[in-house]
Amino acid sequence: MADKILLVDDEEDFVETLAERMRSRGMDVSTCTSAVEALEKIDKKAFDAIVLDLKMPGMDGLEALKRIKEKNSKIQVILLTGQATIEKTIEAMKLGALDLLEKPADIEMLTEKIKQASSKKMHLVNKEHEDKIKKIISGKAW
Amino acid sequence: MRVLLVDDERELVSTLAERLAIRGIDADWETSPEEALKKIEKKFYHLAVLDMKMPKMNGIELKKQMEIVRPAMKFIFMTGHGSEGTFKAGILEAGDNCYLIKPVNLEILVEKMREVLGDQGGDSTDSNWELISEEGFQFFGKMSASISHEIKNVLAIINENAGLLKDLVYMAEKGSDIDPQRLQRVSDLIAKQVSRADSIIKNMNIFAHSVDHNVKTVNLDEIIATVVELSRRFADMKGVVLEHNPAEIEVTITTKPFLLENIIWLCLDLAMDMTGTEGKIALTAKKKEKDACITLSGLKGLAEQEGISFPGEQGKALLQTLNGKITIDTVRGQLDIILSENQ
Numbered sequence: 001m002a003d004k005i006l007l008v009d010d011e012e013d014f015v016e017t018l019a020e021r022m023r024s025r026g027m028d029v030s031t032c033t034s035a036v037e038a039l040e041k042i043d044k045k046a047f048d049a050i051v052l053d054l055k056m057p058g059m060d061g062l063e064a065l066k067r068i069k070e071k072n073s074k075i076q077v078i079l080l081t082g083q084a085t086i087e088k089t090i091e092a093m094k095l096g097a098l099d100l101l102e103k104p105a106d107i108e109m110l111t112e113k114i115k116q117a118s119s120k121k122m123h124l125v126n127k128e129h130e131d132k133i134k135k136i137i138s139g140k141a142w
Numbered sequence: 143m144r145v146l147l148v149d150d151e152r153e154l155v156s157t158l159a160e161r162l163a164i165r166g167i168d169a170d171w172e173t174s175p176e177e178a179l180k181k182i183e184k185k186f187y188h189l190a191v192l193d194m195k196m197p198k199m200n201g202i203e204l205k206k207q208m209e210i211v212r213p214a215m216k217f218i219f220m221t222g223h224g225s226e227g228t229f230k231a232g233i234l235e236a237g238d239n240c241y242l243i244k245p246v247n248l249e250i251l252v253e254k255m256r257e258v259l260g261d262q263g264g265d266s267t268d269s270n271w272e273l274i275s276e277e278g279f280q281f282f283g284k285m286s287a288s289i290s291h292e293i294k295n296v297l298a299i300i301n302e303n304a305g306l307l308k309d310l311v312y313m314a315e316k317g318s319d320i321d322p323q324r325l326q327r328v329s330d331l332i333a334k335q336v337s338r339a340d341s342i343i344k345n346m347n348i349f350a351h352s353v354d355h356n357v358k359t360v361n362l363d364e365i366i367a368t369v370v371e372l373s374r375r376f377a378d379m380k381g382v383v384l385e386h387n388p389a390e391i392e393v394t395i396t397t398k399p400f401l402l403e404n405i406i407w408l409c410l411d412l413a414m415d416m417t418g419t420e421g422k423i424a425l426t427a428k429k430k431e432k433d434a435c436i437t438l439s440g441l442k443g444l445a446e447q448e449g450i451s452f453p454g455e456q457g458k459a460l461l462q463t464l465n466g467k468i469t470i471d472t473v474r475g476q477l478d479i480i481l482s483e484n485q
Contacts, residue, residue: 011295011298011299013299013331013334013335014295014298014299014302017299017302017303017305017306017331018302020306021302021305021306021309024309024313055291055379056379057378057379057380057381058381060379082290082291082294082295082298083287083290083291083294103294103295103297103298104294104297104298104300104301104302105298105301107302107305
């Protein structure tokens, strides 16, 4: 099954071109240009990974990251930034980002990160299922 | 004159500051050398009055550290331990006129302060320039960082389109047809970004050249346009629209262009948080008798503010050098920068 990716960046020409390239690599890509839209989208569709711009008007990437993780801690987030400072990188990692990439990003590297993200999510989901099953099994008096 | 008092005895140092304030001397105080060092990094002081003996760091060591941050700062030492050794060390470091034995007679302290500062006791040009240059560097740095960020976005889009072309070539090699219209769209997008970068860089160039002449006769609307373009990204981030309405009749003034840009930016920076729900700032220039005036309107949020401390010290120094003033009308939501000719 194709990885379901959400691209979030206020530069519309950037997200659209990147999305087209990712689709040609077999990914199922949705796009939006603000963090608020992104939060609405994740309510309606289950994404494996979100690629998020750090600096956006209104709600910035870090705030969006925090809210995404609050909604669903399993979704993996990769941040994109114009200038990656050490402070921002640390902050992003603390908030649970999988990685932080500097723009202009190399698509092969981004694809690699997305694969990592999706397998990490898969692992988390499997673990959750496993835990649920274990709980059911231990709860039953066989 | 701005003075920082550092002494580990809180009662003494706070009372001293209060008594100096009564005499019109702007005095802050700290009880720890570490805090004092942090303070001078953020704020400019003409002079520091230091206690010789403090825990962790003595007055002479503190002076050395402070001089790294503020090389032009002057010092007066105080000591309660009038031993010959400390006295000599103090004199050696500070000169005999800068060394006082506690309890300090306030009149003598004030006299020493004026003596040490020489001509630059008040808001002298020298101290203004220290404030102005600090603010100016920050302004220039902030704008350069913002521009570099925006150019990176342009590059990121061009980079994706170059990558897309590569993908299309790869697909063509594998036998897919290339859609000419698809190629046209890539070309259009690249051209759009090149023209975007071009206008950013043109404005950056105008901004960079505004430091060429210390004093110049300028068209006020051109200066406003430069600052508005520089600030646009900051405004976008805050969801604020900047609207520049050029005057019908050209408003010219002989002024210091870079400093004027700096003060307009300081006002815009404040204004962007004061637009209320409307989120729009209009900028206009007009002539007011002999003076020129730049008006920022739409600042509906000003009415809800209590006691705005604006402009700060840097802003005040800029205005003094520009021969200008700022008036804020909280009811009408308007800020005026009024400038007189500055030869």
